[in-house]
Amino acid sequence: MSTVTMRVWxxxxxxxxxxxxxxxxxxxxxxxDVIHRIQATEAPDLACRWNCKAGKCGSCAVEINGKPRLxxxxxxxTLPEGAITVTPMRTFPIIRDLVxxxxxNYAMAERVPALLPPEMPEGGYRMFQEDVERGQEFRKCIExxxxxxxxxxIRDHEENKVNYAGPRFFIRYAELEMHPLDTNDRRxxxxxxxxxxxxxxxxxxxxxxxEHIHITDNAIIPLKxxxxxxxxxxxxxxxxxxxxxxxxSAAEAAVQPAP
Amino acid sequence: MTTxxxxxxxxxxxxxxxxxGLRAAIEAKQRGLxxxxxxxxxLGKAHTVMAEGGMAAAMGNVYPEDNWKVHFxxxxxxxxxxxxYRMAELHAKEAPQRVWELEQWGALFDRxxxxxxxxxxxxxHRYARLAHVGDRTGLELIRTLQQKVVSMGTDxxxxxxxxxxxxxxxxxxxxxxxxxxxxGEFVTFSAKAVILATGGxxxxxxxxxxxxxxxxxxxxxxxxxxxxxxxxxxxQFHPTGMVWPLSVRGLLVTExxxxxxxxxxxxxxxxxxxxxxxxxxxxxxxxxEAEADRWYDDHAAGRRPPELLPRDEVARAINxxxxxxxxxxxxxxxxxxxxxxxxxxxxxRLPSMYHQFMELAGVDITKEAMEIGPTCxxxxxxxxxxxxxxxxxxxxxxxxxxxxxxxxxxxxLGGNSLSDLIVFGKRAGEGAADYVEGFQGSxxxxxxxxxxxxxxxxxxxxxxSGENPYDIQRDLQEMMQANxxxxxxxxxxEFANAELDKFxxxxxxxxxxxxxxxxxxxxxxxxxxxxxxxxxTTTRGALERKESRGGHTRDDFPKTxxxxxxxxxxxxxxQGGTWQSSITTERxxxxxxxxxxxxxxxxxx
Numbered sequence: 001m002s003t004v005t006m007r008v009w010x011x012x013x014x015x016x017x018x019x020x021x022x023x024x025x026x027x028x029x030x031x032x033d034v035i036h037r038i039q040a041t042e043a044p045d046l047a048c049r050w051n052c053k054a055g056k057c058g059s060c061a062v063e064i065n066g067k068p069r070l071x072x073x074x075x076x077x078t079l080p081e082g083a084i085t086v087t088p089m090r091t092f093p094i095i096r097d098l099v100x101x102x103x104x105n106y107a108m109a110e111r112v113p114a115l116l117p118p119e120m121p122e123g124g125y126r127m128f129q130e131d132v133e134r135g136q137e138f139r140k141c142i143e144x145x146x147x148x149x150x151x152x153x154i155r156d157h158e159e160n161k162v163n164y165a166g167p168r169f170f171i172r173y174a175e176l177e178m179h180p181l182d183t184n185d186r187r188x189x190x191x192x193x194x195x196x197x198x199x200x201x202x203x204x205x206x207x208x209x210x211e212h213i214h215i216t217d218n219a220i221i222p223l224k225x226x227x228x229x230x231x232x233x234x235x236x237x238x239x240x241x242x243x244x245x246x247x248x249s250a251a252e253a254a255v256q257p258a259p
Numbered sequence: 260m261t262t263x264x265x266x267x268x269x270x271x272x273x274x275x276x277x278x279x280g281l282r283a284a285i286e287a288k289q290r291g292l293x294x295x296x297x298x299x300x301x302l303g304k305a306h307t308v309m310a311e312g313g314m315a316a317a318m319g320n321v322y323p324e325d326n327w328k329v330h331f332x333x334x335x336x337x338x339x340x341x342x343x344y345r346m347a348e349l350h351a352k353e354a355p356q357r358v359w360e361l362e363q364w365g366a367l368f369d370r371x372x373x374x375x376x377x378x379x380x381x382x383x384h385r386y387a388r389l390a391h392v393g394d395r396t397g398l399e400l401i402r403t404l405q406q407k408v409v410s411m412g413t414d415x416x417x418x419x420x421x422x423x424x425x426x427x428x429x430x431x432x433x434x435x436x437x438x439x440x441x442x443g444e445f446v447t448f449s450a451k452a453v454i455l456a457t458g459g460x461x462x463x464x465x466x467x468x469x470x471x472x473x474x475x476x477x478x479x480x481x482x483x484x485x486x487x488x489x490x491x492x493x494x495q496f497h498p499t500g501m502v503w504p505l506s507v508r509g510l511l512v513t514e515x516x517x518x519x520x521x522x523x524x525x526x527x528x529x530x531x532x533x534x535x536x537x538x539x540x541x542x543x544x545x546x547x548e549a550e551a552d553r554w555y556d557d558h559a560a561g562r563r564p565p566e567l568l569p570r571d572e573v574a575r576a577i578n579x580x581x582x583x584x585x586x587x588x589x590x591x592x593x594x595x596x597x598x599x600x601x602x603x604x605x606x607x608r609l610p611s612m613y614h615q616f617m618e619l620a621g622v623d624i625t626k627e628a629m630e631i632g633p634t635c636x637x638x639x640x641x642x643x644x645x646x647x648x649x650x651x652x653x654x655x656x657x658x659x660x661x662x663x664x665x666x667x668x669x670x671x672l673g674g675n676s677l678s679d680l681i682v683f684g685k686r687a688g689e690g691a692a693d694y695v696e697g698f699q700g701s702x703x704x705x706x707x708x709x710x711x712x713x714x715x716x717x718x719x720x721x722x723x724s725g726e727n728p729y730d731i732q733r734d735l736q737e738m739m740q741a742n743x744x745x746x747x748x749x750x751x752x753e754f755a756n757a758e759l760d761k762f763x764x765x766x767x768x769x770x771x772x773x774x775x776x777x778x779x780x781x782x783x784x785x786x787x788x789x790x791x792x793x794x795x796t797t798t799r800g801a802l803e804r805k806e807s808r809g810g811h812t813r814d815d816f817p818k819t820x821x822x823x824x825x826x827x828x829x830x831x832x833x834q835g836g837t838w839q840s841s842i843t844t845e846r847x848x849x850x851x852x853x854x855x856x857x858x859x860x861x862x863x864x
Contacts, residue, residue, distance in 0.1 A: 012776065028504020030619070040729035044780030045773025049301070051470040054510050054615060056398065057304045073618055095441050096777040106302065106409075106417075114410035115365040124318070124359040126374035132367040136392060139367060139399060143303055179365065 004076060005083040006034055008046065012096045018085070019043070025076060031086065032060055032071035035098075047097035055210060058144030062098050063087045068146035068208045089149040105145050108165050112172055113189070117181035131180045138175035138219060140211040141168065147205035147215060153198045164195035167205035167215045174219035177226060187230045196220070196227060264436075264709075265446040268702070269295040269414075271691045272434065272450035274421050274477065277305030278397075278680030279660025279687070280456030281404035282357075286688025287454075288411050292695060295448065296413060297437060299420045299472060303405045306458050306470055307680065310397025311513035311611065313379055313389030314677035316354035320375040322386035322558065327351040328859045329385050334675060335860055336539070337383040337569045338639070338668020339809040340824055341490065344852050345646035346666040350675070350682045357681040358390050366403040368392055380518040383569040383672040385543070386558065394513050394609050400677055419446065421476065422785060423712040424453065424484040424656065425704045431654035432484055433702040436712045440782065443775020445713050449702040452691035454649070455481055455642065455658040456684065460793040461494075462786075464635035465740035466509040468500055474786040475793035477662035481642040482792060483836045486651040489664040489827040489847060490640035491793070492800030493810040495671055496745045498523075498573035500634025502591035507619050509634040512594065512612060514673040516629075517566045519608050520555055521596035523577070524628065525585035531592075532565035535576035540568055571670040571809050574633040578745055581632065591632030597625050633745055637676065638793075639667040639810055640800065643829060643847065648690030649683055655694070659687035664827075669809025711837075719784045725770025728783040735762055735790060743798050748814045752802045759795050763839060766791055788838035799844050800828045825849055 004025040007018045021038050032050055039046050050060040053072045060071040065085050076084070092100035117125070147167035154160050165173070173190050176182050190196045203216045213219075271287040273280045276298035287294045298305065317330040330351035335342055358376065362368070368390050369377040380387045392399040408415070418440040425447070427433035434449035457477025461469030482488050499512040517523075525531045536544045544565050545551035551564035566573065577592050587593055596605055602625035606613050609624075616622040616629060641664030642651050649657045660680045667675060719725065742755035766788060771781045800811075806820035807813050829847035832840045852860070 026505065028620070029506045033506045039779055040727075040733070044727060044729060044771070044783075045778045047777040047779060051300055051304045051472060052306070052309050053470065054309065054507075055618070056395070056611065057308045057470070059301065059304050075619070099441075099777050101441075102301070109406075109409050110412075112406075112410075114406065115363075117363055120359060120363055124376060125362050127367075127370055128374050129370040132370060135367045139392070139402060140395065141402075142308070142398065176365075179367075181362070 004034060006038065007083050007085045008035070008038070008098070009087040010046065010097050011094070013094050020083070029076050030072055031064060031069070031074045031076065031084065034076070035071060035086070047095070047099045049099055056142060058142035058210070061089060061144040061146045061149070063089060063149075068149045070144060070210050073210060089145070091149045091151070091155045092145075102145055104161055105143070105148060105166075105168060108169050112169065112176070113184050113186055115176060115179060115182050116184040118183065125181060127180045134178045134218070135175045137213055138171040140213055141171060142211060143168065144210060146208045146210070150204045150208050152202070152204065153195070160195070160198065163193065164198055165190075167199075167220065169194065170196060170199070170223055171213060171215055171219040174223045177223065187227045190223065191227045191231070196224060265444065267295060267446070267448050269293050269448065269450040270695045271452050271454065271688070272448050273297070273454045273456055274435065275305070275456035275458060275660070275662070276302055276415065277307040277456060277458050277660060278400050278404060278677060279684035280454070281401070281408050282681045282684025283454050283456060283659055283688035283691070284408050284413050285404065285411065286685045287692050288408075288413055290692040292692055294413050295416065295450070296408070297416045297419050297421055297448070299418065299440070301417050302415050303401055305401060306472060307397045307401040307677070309468065309470070309511060310400070310677050311394040311511065312381055312515040312518065313391030313396045313674050314354070314358060314400065314681070315381070315384060315388045315672065315674035316358045316390055316678055317351060317388060318355045318358065318376060318378065318390070320371055321378045325386040325388060330354070330388065331856070332859050333384050334672060335668070337670055337672040339670060339819065340668060341493070341808060341827065341849070342668030343646055343665030344850055344856060346683070348856060349646055349686070350666060350679060353682045354678040357678065357685065361400070361403050361681070364403050364407040366399055368399070379515060380567065381514050381673040382517065382567045382573065384674065389518075389674040391515070393607070394515050394611050396677060400680070420782060420785060421480070422716055423708065424480050425708045425712075426484065427701070427703050427705060429700070432656040434704050436709045438716065440777055443778065443781070447704060447709055449704050451655070451695040451698045451702055453656055454687050454691050455656065455662050456660045456687070457662045459661040460638045461635045463735060463739045463790045463794045463797075464744070465736040466500065467635040468497060468509055468511040469635070474789050475638075476786070476789045477658065478638075478641060478796075479789035479792035479838065481651060481656065481658060481662070482796070482830060482832055482842070483838060483840070484656060485653045485832065485836070486656060486658070487643040487829045487831050487847070488640060488796050489643045489829045490669065490800065491638070491796040491830060492804050492828065493639035493669045494635060494797065495570055495637040495639060495810045496574045496633040497636035498570055498577055498633055499594055499631040500636075501620065502587070502630050502632045503589040504620060510615070510619070511634065511636065512629060512631050513609070514570070516594060516596050516609060516612060519596065520599045521566070521594050522564070522599065523566055523573070524593045524595055525580045526587060527585060531580050531585070532568070532573065532576055535572065535579070536565050536568065537572060540572070544568065569670055569672060574745060575812060577633055587630040589630050591630045593628040594631045595628040597623075597627055637661065637671055639669060639671055640664045640797070643827075645690075647686065648693065649687035650690055650694070657687045657691050659683040669811060716785055719769040719771040719781065720775075722768070722770045725768045726765055728769050728771065728780055728787060731762065731765050731769065731787060732783060732790070735794065738762070739794055743794070743801060746812050746814050747801050749802065752798055755798045756795075756802065759791060759798060763791050767839070792838050795842060796830045799830065799842065803828050803844060
């Protein structure tokens with residue numbers, strides 16, 4: 001029976017260090033299996049998040065050998081030989097061991113102006129598959145927040161967090177912008193308060209996305225184009241003035257519609 | 260001695276942030292009430308995200324002949340008539356409106372050619388009825404509700420674990436006591452109404468599709484607080500869970516694979532389901548492969564394939580094939596869609612199944628068959644509620660979603676769970692809001708209950724010695740899997756019942772190491788009393804139900820007995836019970852069906 005060496009970061013906001021564990025290696029196992037075996041035997045208080053263990057909930061994001069990964073989808077046999085290093089996501093404050101405080105993301109979610117559709121006709125809305133598909137790609141997001149973790153705008157710049165929504169929310173804004181039913185206009189908000197301009201499209205977010213969402217190409221770049229068009233292109237400006245009859249302005253959109 | 264804890268007050272307090280809890284929150288919030296939601300995970304991670312295939316609603320978008328009556332009939336037949344008929348009726352009538360409503364909040368379902376919501380076939384549903392988004396419908400549901408709840412400014416307490424419901428002096432449920440997982444500090448909540456939306460209990464079994472959260476907290480807390488649990492013996496073993504590698508054993512494979520053309524084969528390559536069609540379903544099930552295959556394209560051209568019988572039937576058949584020595588190398592059977600549909604079709608319709616098998620098992624499902632077998636998936640049993648209001652037997656306490664019992668009878672049809680969440684989540688929100696508006700008085704928590712719950716939670720730190728909670732959990736799961744699994748016998752159930760007393764003693768002697776801040780060992784120690792309570796009521800109900808029906812199969816009583824079809828087994832504790840109190844089990848007579856609904860069940864069988 002071969003063995004695996006795990007170097008797991010343990011500690012809290014006051015600091016910590018790596019703890020090393022040697023375990024048997026079983027066929028087909030993922031990193032989360034090994035963490036669970038450590039919990040069940042040597043370290044029952046080893047803190048980690050997980051829920052579905054199937055790559056569907058996004059809870060178990062950590063950094064494995066320095067890269068953001070879901071523990072439940074990382075098979076041991078896909079990692080290089082040698083010790084496996086597991087550390088918490090670096091962009092977020094540490095709570096304990098592998099668990100970080102991801103409340104930044106929930107605060108950003110609160111600032112997203114909701115969908116504002118027209119009144120629903122009897123028997124439901126009519127939308128076409130090709131029109132919903134663009135949004136569906138972004139709604140695959142499992143909110144693992146690895147794209148936020150890897151984004152260099154906030155990874156090493158805590159001060160940017162107040163003015164930067166991050167890739168997870170850029171796809172959310174893109175989704176709403178492209179939503180066939182939406183009448184809110186969030187473009188000024190995205191430019192002025194959500195920091196879309198800080199993103200210089202290095203595509204790190206796209207590379208780590210476990211759902212293979214084309215964050216940069218399909219969401220951020222089109223969103224940048226729409227925002228730029230809205231501001232600097234006179235024809236688009238004219239179009240926007242006309243469209244305002246149906247599409248609400250960003251200032252209005254920033255106010256949550258009444259429930 | 261009384262300590263002051265962090266305290267919050269709400270009109271409506273919701274425990275659980277899956278589909279039912281979030282839908283209830285939206286409803287109560289729309290009534291202008293102060294609403295709080297407590298979840299033991301982060302928002303958006305509840306087990307609802309795991310639902311794949313879709314939500315059933317008779318919108319008639321694909322088959323215009325579909326309507327609520329057919330859906331009602333399918334649900335009752337699937338549940339082997341043990342259902343609370345009124346819940347099944349309301350569910351069938353209201354599901355379409357609840358699904359359309361989701362689109363107003365941003366959901367993007369797959370579409371028909373004329374732009375309506377596309378509906379897919381599933382087991383036990385006569386017509387293609389499941390609104391869906393590929394095979395990630397649960398994610399779409401929870402994200403839609405989550406975004407709506409957040410946009411309404413609702414308070415959400417994340418990673419906050421509720422230990423126990425707390426009464427006031429009048430004996431009604433007036434709140435709860437909980438702890439913050441991040442720092443281990445205690446917190447109390449008082450409320451005019453409490454809605455339980457805590458989901459399922461599958462974590463008491465070894466092979467399960469449930470996450471760590473499915474420990475039956477709400478089932479247990481309701482029982483301790485004086486409510487009744489019904490049908491706890493009815494556990495759904497989903498026919499298709501992954502069996503290999505061991506690391507993912509039990510992980511769900513959506514029924515959508517079969518709805519979209521996948522078939523089950525044994526080691527001889529035989530489509531064995533044709534040999535397992537019960538009399539009840541014979542008239543509407545194909546009797547040849549050619550007929551079954553015609554049905555996928557046109558439901559009028561043939562009868563349904565037997566792979567799409569209700570889940571209890573398919574799970575038992577797979578179990579029998581494996582037992583007869585016709586299983587796959589790792590103890591399951593084969594689920595084959597790769598030889599029947601194009602790779603493009605499979606990747607478009609079943610993207611997360613493709614991904615799941617490719618990454619976790621190294622199997623390309625567009626080319627190879629999957630190895631699958633039954634996995635503990637869903638508990639039909641739960642808190643007995645009033646169909647209209649979701650009220651329980653205890654004043655101030657409501658329940659919706661998987662934690663509630665009655666809707667699905669002895670077996671749930673696939674797709675009826677997500678629709679259950681939104682139909683009865685809304686009704687629970689309304690029921691609680693009505694109750695709150697008529698409520699006079701205060702919500703002063705019984706301090707003695709608060710203090711005893713906290714003392715019990717802290718006891719594992721104070722013991723000099725004791726057992727590791729993980730050892731107890733593992734042994735409990737193995738014992739329940741072996742003795743209270745898919746096929747049961749009286750002797751094994753008696754054994755399990757006695758074993759559970761020993762497990763209770765072990766749970767009362769847990770030793771937790773480490774501190775209180777984000778300590779999963781401690782968290783498990785606080786889950787185990789719930790798991791014991793669920794296991795006890797399931798075992799008790801299974802012993803009493805001396806027949807086979809839906810998600811309850813007795814090898815020693817293999818037939819369905821009409822007399823057992825007239826009541827549920829209801830479990831209860833005296834009010835103010837603890838997890839160690841004794842449980843009484845009584846027969847609770849089923850509601851009598853009105854003549855017009857009886858007629859629906861009888862027509863076109």
